[in-house]
Amino acid sequence: MSVATGERVLASAPLIGGEGVVAGTREALYVADRRLPWEQVEAASWDQDSSVLTVSEVGAGAVHRLAVDSPVRLLQLVRERVTASVVLQRAVPLPLGSARVVARRAGGGNRDVTWFVEYDALADPDDPAVVALVRAALASARDDLGDA
Template sequence: MKLFNRTPAEVREAVVPPDRALTYAAGPDGYVIATDRALYLGGARLPWFQVDRAMWDEEGLTVVTTDGRSHRALLPEPGRVPEAVRERVTASIVVNQYAPLDARGGVLLVARKTDEDQLVWEFVFDPGLDPTDPGLRALAEQALEETRRSFGV
């Protein structure tokens, strides 16, 4: 047992095992905690593979997840949280490959590693392309298979 643990009790209690806290910062709405597996933000646990992007400004952090949801935390003193967020999101990306589909544009194929070391693939179509178009979906699936073969995943 450690005699001196400087991590606040609220941080220790918020982190769900087997997650391990890497760094944290206090804001007016509570703590933002970066762990080895997820970002704890505003009462939500956001696994790194579900974080699409994070944006920082002078007031704090905005995180957009792969399902398009936005999460915001005010962090006047972010400490090492920005570096941890960048490192963990980047580490979750296994493949990031653009594939042209037709004369109208293409798709970005992104594979992210989950907590269970599985790969989750995401299609990010160019602006103006309809992701529900069956023809484009078929082309994107074909591009995905080619990308899987070329990367061996």
């Protein structure tokens, strides 16, 4: 596995039964032959009984399930880097359910903010009332960050 120029691996976990590793740098997580910038990683968990590392991408992104050996340091890095990428989170109460407006920033001195809206299972993102509430919450959050 090779990482992008200027990056260095801070933690990794070997894949079980095959060649390769899952690795993390200051800027990204390398999983399944993909480079995922930290602001694109929603969460990671490890099932000790099955030795499966599950990495989910933000929003409706992919979910990667990989058999790995002892990813303790890697999970610590994921937790730290994902948390560090969150600039703002704001709950949005909806007529049914709720949503969250989330602003995330890439590492490495990048000042660009990426915005996401996450809906719970009860929310209907196509409902015009929901669209209006989320649009207003997103505008307010962007204004609060000076990210017009």
